[in-house]
Amino acid sequence: MRATGAEGKQPHLLELNEITVQFGGLTAVDGLALTVQEGQIAALIGPNGAGKSTIFNVISGIYRPNRGKVRFAGEEITGLPANAITARGIARTFQNIRLFRALTVLDNVKLGRHCRTRAGILGSLLRGARVRAEEQAIIDYARRMLTMVGLDDKREEIAGSLSYGEQRRLEIARAMASEPRLLLLDEPAAGMNPQEKVDLMCLVEGIRRLGVTVLLVEHDMKFVMSISDTVAVLDYGRKIAAGSPVEVQQNPEVIAAYLGKGGD
């Protein structure tokens, strides 16, 4: 990790500068600048098609932006492959839930722990003491994560058989298993009933108390406004407002963008 100036805390945990993403003739994200401080719960909102998931894909390394830079904890991570970005401490969930459906709940979370563990081909074949201890540690950590989201008793179920809300929680447990500094949640509340959303809010607050910074994309305004410290609003790939939830809610441009599109 590179430090600019003195060792210690960087001003921003995550910094996006002039990020532009184009797909053929379509500009999905246009010159976006965004910062997230450590310890915050930050939210990205905006009408459908505003480019929110695209930004997540850029941060997590699935897309390479046409222009612009992404800095994480002072280090530039633009263009790094997704697995390297996870190793550096950014984990994510997916809008369309990308669980390993044929595997068990526990195996899914164990996989989340992959980048923090080491056993390779030789280790798997020989299964020495160190490897066995590591495997047990993986299981223990995975079960702690599952307990945190309330799914430990279902750990031997096949992931694909879980309910929608449970699958979302499982994805969060899996992402948390990699001990991230920054957690990207892509529409975590989608498809949840009000009770599940309340539980989710508690979960996200719990994650923040563990020292993890959270950046989430969400459509549910109540959810976003109750839980976020700071909100950025996107429209047509551009940031049109940023600030505290209260400030953003009163911003006339934001209101226009939402009302113009039929609102939420």
Next chain:
Amino acid sequence: MFLQQLVNGLTLGTTYALIALGYTMVYGIIQLINFAHGEVYMIGAFVGLILVGVYQVNFVLAMVGAMAVCMVVAILIERIAYRPLRRSTRLAPLISAIGMSTVLQTGVTLLRGGPNPLPFPHVVEDTVYVLGPVQFSLIQLLILIVAAGLMIGLQYIVKYTRTGKAMRAASEDFETAQLMGINVNRVISFTFALGAALAGAGGVLVGMYFNSIHPFMGVSVGLKSFCAAVVGGIGSIPGAMLGGIFLGIAEVMGVAAGFDTYKEAIAFALLILVLLFRPTGILGHPIQKKV
């Protein structure tokens, strides 16, 4: 000499093109490599042989008959081996296709009473035309003309008929085509039938060209034609035509250059080169990855 090889290559290439079109059209719509397509070509040759040898029909009727039978066979194959698997994993239809092709190969072998080649009677005279340094046999001319005619006919169907438009729509966006009310099952059957007709014609033509057919002739030609379709750009009809001709010429040139024992590998070598450096083929469209 070079021009002569070019002519030979062109002739061979158009037969590859005729078969490649079937692969490309089917792949364009349902993303399936129809491994059994080579066997449809082979069946066309055998039907042609029966019509000519047993019933003594002329060449045109033999072709039409072969095309008709092949269309029926292809529609049946699709119904039996592919349609039930439309929603399954990627591997299942492939294995089913290979299984189907084995069934057809063995089936024809059993019917014919053995895998040995059968002679294909001479249906047209062995006249040779000379144009400058180049010789065209009548058969070669026939192949070129018939193939060109069929391909023009195909282009017409695909561009100007309603079913052709439906085919193109389904190949661009299967789900939306369904939502637009297109009967995709019928479109798919139609596509299989079209490809089979071309392959069947190709079978008869090749039978006439080499005067010999056998139950496993579809294996090598099928694989090579598929390579041609990929090289030209899978899913693209002009691509299949281009790829077929390109492969035919490459093969003939390769043999002329002394690589005759490597002939079978030429198609695959081209395939791998294209897939590594230009995966969408010469005329294909790049596919965007959506997450």
Next chain:
Amino acid sequence: MEIVREFFSNPYYVQVMTLMGIFLISALGLNLITGITGQFSFGHAAFMSIGAYCSALLSLHLPLPFLLNLVVGGIAAALFGVLLGFPSLRLTGDYLGITTLGFGEIVRVVFINLKVTGGARGLAGIPKETAPWLVLILVLASLAAVYRLQYSRYGRALTAIREDEIAAEAMGINTVRYKIQAFALGTFFAGISGGLFAHLIQYLNPSDFGFARSFEILNYVVLGGLGSIPGTVLGTAVLSLAPEFLRFVKDYRMLIYGGLMVAMMIFRPHGLLGGVDLQRWWRRWRQPREMSGGAV
């Protein structure tokens, strides 16, 4: 017991079982590549041929011990397997499948042309080194190896790649490295089995290792269930022993195989044992006791 003793003293039966074991080793390798890691590989027999020819040539021309030749054959196959791993990075699914098929055919054609391997007439006079007990030991070793690989952090990563490559990357899995390694490992098994084959049959012909053979081994894995080790064993056993029982319908054998594949895909695409995870059943059976025993 008497039956068993009689069975094993019949050299023909022993030969059949030995061959079955040899192809099982190859099938386990293919299962690793296609069943566990999800990478289509339709040219697997070509790697058997690389291992076969390599070890055979070593045996014929150099005074090295057989086991060494065998391992070198396996490594040679694995090196080419790595070569095939690179296209797997750029191509998926069908395209990878036909590339592997094309590679298999190219290997076959090359071997037909090489003088040193005897060309189209094949390579004869290979010393008989493959003993049934050796094959048995290697089969058991292979089973243990793939079993350990599958149920480990490494195997989980391979399975993740099969299930969802993008999510696997998001887990920090370097899919590039893992895919290439999967090809290397799987083709190593193929190479070893090829070497065993060569030193049993004592004669090699390139046409023994064409697409038909690759498809046959794929059938073993698919019938048993992709990704399932017991499935691969079952599939190999059934399909390599079936010809013995179907002798009377020899001419119809391929017809039945083809039809069987079509029917399997339609009615039971997971294969006979696919989706049956014995380990998980075991754990679930034990789990309720844990729950009642103590706190979670």
